[in-house]
Amino acid sequence: GNPMFLEPFWKQNAGSSGVMVAGWHRMGYEFEDGSLISKQLKSVIHKLHDTVGNANTSNKYILFGAGSTQLLNAAVYALSHHTPYSSPTKVVASAPYYPVYKSQTELLDSKKYKFSGDTSSWKNKTRSTSTSTDFIEFVTCPNNPDGHLNKAVLQGKFARHVYDLAYYWPHYTAIPSPMDEDLMLFTLSKLTGHAGSRFG
Numbered sequence: 001g002n003p004m005f006l007e008p009f010w011k012q013n014a015g016s017s018g019v020m021v022a023g024w025h026r027m028g029y030e031f032e033d034g035s036l037i038s039k040q041l042k043s044v045i046h047k048l049h050d051t052v053g054n055a056n057t058s059n060k061y062i063l064f065g066a067g068s069t070q071l072l073n074a075a076v077y078a079l080s081h082h083t084p085y086s087s088p089t090k091v092v093a094s095a096p097y098y099p100v101y102k103s104q105t106e107l108l109d110s111k112k113y114k115f116s117g118d119t120s121s122w123k124n125k126t127r128s129t130s131t132s133t134d135f136i137e138f139v140t141c142p143n144n145p146d147g148h149l150n151k152a153v154l155q156g157k158f159a160r161h162v163y164d165l166a167y168y169w170p171h172y173t174a175i176p177s178p179m180d181e182d183l184m185l186f187t188l189s190k191l192t193g194h195a196g197s198r199f200g
């Protein structure tokens with residue numbers, strides 16, 4: 001996962017890739033319209049996905065976090081549904097899965113959600129109308145660690161999906177068609193290899 005294989009590229013292109021940032025740049029917490037992300041950055045992100053053809057971002061909101069790691073949990077928090085009468089939302093992923101899904105969900109322990117292991121063990125349970133348990137499934141495409149182009153396993157009204165598309169770029173995989181999911185995560189760590197800059 002450490003993207004150091006991209007370092008020689010940036011060294012070879014050091015002159016043309018350098019950026020000078022003025023000392024007064026971007027000092028406030030927010031922009032004049034209250035937004036936390038600049039209009040230029042948003043439009044560059046839309047343009048990038050349009051050019052590459054890996055995601056349909058039209059009519060979608062762009063949110064950012066300190067790497068996609070922070071957004072993985074933001075997504076779980078936002079999609080989990082818990083009332084005093086329901087059990088915590090089950091968070092699942094298809095084995096073999098990126099271990100941070102489990103470790104982070106357990107670390108940021110909550111009454112709203114609970115990491116519940118491999119997706120396949122719950123496959124038939126979401127189809128049953130008698131269950132009122134909600135599921136959040138991480139769909140990793142291509143998958144870390146095996147590179148498979150995973151698809152969602154759980155279906156039905158109790159299942160929600162977080163598409164982790166960290167590696168859905170042409171320098172890692174063929175791109176058969178643009179993804180067009182409700183919630184898609186990308187990260188600078190894998191796109192350009194700037195993992196230390198923490199931008200998801």
Ligand SMILES: Cc1ncc(COP(=O)(O)O)c(C=O)c1O
Binds near residue numbers: 002140186189
């Ligand atoms: C599948 C997958 N998702 C997310 C991440 C986290 O990336 P970030 O540096 O954006 O937090 C990684 C990092 O290895 C990853 O392999």
